[in-house]
Structures are given as structure tokens and as C-alpha cells.
Amino acid sequence: MKKLYNIFSNLISTLGYSKVHGYILATLFIHRELSLKEIAKKSKYSISSISLSIDLLEFLGLVEKYRKDNKKEIYVRLKGDPLVALKEIILVKINRGIESALRELESEKGKEVEKVKKEILRLKKYVDALNKVKIPKDC
Secondary structure (H helix, E strand, C coil), X not given: CHHHHHHHHHHHHCCCCCHHHHHHHHXXXXXXXXXXXXXXXXXXXXXXXXXXXXXXXXHCCCEEEEECCCCCCEEEEECCCHHHHHHHHHHHHHHHHHHHHHHHHCCCCCHHHHHHHHHHHHHHHHHHHHHCCCCCCCC
């Protein structure tokens, strides 16, 4: 099972997230919901690392924390379709990069700058087209 978590964790890290985020998401894809303690045990990360990472994943809309039956223990589950949320996160990151690059080039002049701006705007069109692609429900 650890190999499975490693594979998924490596995939998530290619998107710019940490391995602990990948472990959390892999664990939740498999088990749908678990306590913080269970996630920490399966991933071999500390509860504090798991908790901090879950806070970011919750902020991004990928997971939600809750308590069962008024117990102290905190549980975590996937929220909505995680692939749709990941798609949104990826597109936001790319679009921020594009906007930042265009802002930096605003004060620059010359043919080379215009060529680069043109390619960045071309990339923006491509990203906008990718945004229209629907996530398949299942394979």
C-alpha cells in the first residue's frame, strides 16, 4: 500500500504540492474518509504535519474536516470531485503566472518583447481552451 501512496504522492508533487499532500489525497481517494490519526498512521507523517497540510487542502476546496457524533477526534473527507478542484487549482496557478509575466513586460519595449508577449497571449488562449475541457465522470 505504501508504494501506491508514493506513486500518487509523486504525481501530486508534479503539480507543485508537497508529498504529504499527495499522501493525504491518496489515502482519501482509497478510504473516502479517515481521522487525522488514521491518516498520520498510514502516511507515517506527524499529526501536526497532516493537520497543517489538510488546512491548505481544505482552503483549496479539496477536503473538509468534521467531527463524528460530537467526538473530539477530527475526521477528513474528500469534498466534491477532487479532479475538478485540482483542475481549477492548476488553471489558477498558470493564469497567475501568465498575468505576472505580462505585468513584468508592460514597461519593456522592443521587437523581442512583443514576440514574447505574443507567445504568452497565445499560451493564454490555449489555457482558456483547456479550461473548457470537461473532466470525465469515470474511465
